[in-house]
Amino acid sequence: MLELVAASVPLALVASVPLLLAVQGELVVQRSGMINLGVEGMLLAAAFTASVTGTLLGGVAGAVAVAAIFGVFAIVFRADQIVTGTALNLLALGLTAFIYREIGSTAASAMQSNVIAPFAWIVSPLLLALLLWRTTTGLRLRAAGENPDALRSAGHSAAAHRWLALGIESVLVGIGGAHLALALSNGFAENMSAGRGYIALAVVIFGRWRVKGAVIGSAVFGIAAALQYALQAAATPLPYHLLLATPYVVTLLILCGVTGRVVAPESLGKS
Amino acid sequence: MRHAAAVLTLVSLVACGRDEAPAPPSSTSSPTLKVGLLTPGSINDGGWNAIAWEGLQRIRNEMGAEVAHQEAKTPAEFDEGFRSFGARGFDLAFGHGFEFQDAALAAGKLYPKTVFITTSGTSVAPNVSPMVFELEKATYLCGIIAARESKTGKAGVIGGIRLPSIESTFTAFKAGAQSVDPKFDVREVFTGNFDDVGAAKLATLSLANAGADFIFHQANEAGRGVFQACSERKIRCFGSNKDQSGLAPDVIVASAVLDVPRAFVHMANLVRTKTFEPGVQYLGMQEGIVALVWNERLKPTVSPETVAEVERVEKAIRAGTIAVPRGF
Numbered sequence: 001m002l003e004l005v006a007a008s009v010p011l012a013l014v015a016s017v018p019l020l021l022a023v024q025g026e027l028v029v030q031r032s033g034m035i036n037l038g039v040e041g042m043l044l045a046a047a048f049t050a051s052v053t054g055t056l057l058g059g060v061a062g063a064v065a066v067a068a069i070f071g072v073f074a075i076v077f078r079a080d081q082i083v084t085g086t087a088l089n090l091l092a093l094g095l096t097a098f099i100y101r102e103i104g105s106t107a108a109s110a111m112q113s114n115v116i117a118p119f120a121w122i123v124s125p126l127l128l129a130l131l132l133w134r135t136t137t138g139l140r141l142r143a144a145g146e147n148p149d150a151l152r153s154a155g156h157s158a159a160a161h162r163w164l165a166l167g168i169e170s171v172l173v174g175i176g177g178a179h180l181a182l183a184l185s186n187g188f189a190e191n192m193s194a195g196r197g198y199i200a201l202a203v204v205i206f207g208r209w210r211v212k213g214a215v216i217g218s219a220v221f222g223i224a225a226a227l228q229y230a231l232q233a234a235a236t237p238l239p240y241h242l243l244l245a246t247p248y249v250v251t252l253l254i255l256c257g258v259t260g261r262v263v264a265p266e267s268l269g270k271s
Numbered sequence: 272m273r274h275a276a277a278v279l280t281l282v283s284l285v286a287c288g289r290d291e292a293p294a295p296p297s298s299t300s301s302p303t304l305k306v307g308l309l310t311p312g313s314i315n316d317g318g319w320n321a322i323a324w325e326g327l328q329r330i331r332n333e334m335g336a337e338v339a340h341q342e343a344k345t346p347a348e349f350d351e352g353f354r355s356f357g358a359r360g361f362d363l364a365f366g367h368g369f370e371f372q373d374a375a376l377a378a379g380k381l382y383p384k385t386v387f388i389t390t391s392g393t394s395v396a397p398n399v400s401p402m403v404f405e406l407e408k409a410t411y412l413c414g415i416i417a418a419r420e421s422k423t424g425k426a427g428v429i430g431g432i433r434l435p436s437i438e439s440t441f442t443a444f445k446a447g448a449q450s451v452d453p454k455f456d457v458r459e460v461f462t463g464n465f466d467d468v469g470a471a472k473l474a475t476l477s478l479a480n481a482g483a484d485f486i487f488h489q490a491n492e493a494g495r496g497v498f499q500a501c502s503e504r505k506i507r508c509f510g511s512n513k514d515q516s517g518l519a520p521d522v523i524v525a526s527a528v529l530d531v532p533r534a535f536v537h538m539a540n541l542v543r544t545k546t547f548e549p550g551v552q553y554l555g556m557q558e559g560i561v562a563l564v565w566n567e568r569l570k571p572t573v574s575p576e577t578v579a580e581v582e583r584v585e586k587a588i589r590a591g592t593i594a595v596p597r598g599f
Binding site: 008101195225244 | 495
């Protein structure tokens, strides 16, 4: 068993990079007071544009496009964030599938992922923690999520900080989408984000809106997912449905076991 | 959504109108064959429905038949579609999916002169039959290649969802491998869906860790993740349903290929020549619908004995002297 775990960890660290980056991006956005359900669509769009261009930057462009639409509706028009996010997910799913069928296969050359995984697990969480808890900009960004009126009365724009948060999320999710399309796959496949954005939303809550929690949550989920495949491959006499559910069950159990009150940003989801 | 559906229906109606233009004269003197098709979704899906549409086009082009197509999504539309084909005196009507069986049986009673064919299924009446594709015959050969060429004595198979049709190809793969070496170990992994390329890759890497050095997949689109993992670990694999060699030319040894459009033409020929007999229509290698296609680039890396053995077994399967087991 221990051997299986040991063998699964390196696989999990690479395979859960898109989830981890989506979790970190969503964490920043939620800290600024928005729930961006469209993170799933951002990831899918990023995977698509990355596979068309074959570059990281292409992936970021796809994520930026979706985030910009979300920002216009959620920040400028103050539309309902849940509805906007859901609509964007459907749009991204339909649009990427449509264009993909029109242009045919996008067999991009595979990318070596030995830089992205350390970035996602070490560099990015450190930078985010520094930004959110050690800089004035981070304090204001969090203030936009706790009490935007206080931020405004101090002479700062809540909207500007929310745009900044969306920008950070776009970069992270864009890299995650590119990793999904170019490192985990050798090109685009329809709906290839496969619900990672939704799991990211859960992991943000699981991690209590903290960077440390986000990293641990993604790791637990990712290792559990890799471990259940190792168990399937080891011909474990358990129904595969049960094994496939393992990551979700483990995450839920840990969520139940973690003590302490869950404190969401005060103004989360309010326009 | 409703508007989109309406537009799609309109588009398909326009398309049908164009296709029903005077057909080229048929080689036989009999009146023009009329063939209808019901698909459960858009024929632009690049997959299941697109291949049926392609089959219908081939019937029109190769046999000079008059063809019509309708999209039918609900049981009421299945009935209506089949009945309209029957009432218009069609010789043959296809319902492209397991779900069309009940409607085919009902319409079959009302219109005894029309032959109703469902793609997969079990329901049979004097003028109603399902066609069942025997991809198993090609996956059996993949199993033989894996067992003869493996250095570890282990192979892995990866499925999206454990559907009977998928399980059945795995059963045949195992049987092929174990016909070479009864102790050959085939490990099964399912990912739970056909989209998640990352999960398919993770599953493949887990199989590689468990010692498998040949992989066969039935994960559709997510198969890309399988190929990606095989390329990284330098282990060999097989393509499924289509000749997939182009997706990973350095690791795909061969593909188990299914020619669905040809199956449609085959059935239309049976009806035209009045040689159709009711019963489950098993379509496989003899009919040229299932084949093992080598990746010519990697074929030289396989031992000549294995290539010869695969040829020998393929002949025996065609001749019926080797029975390939099915999962159902």
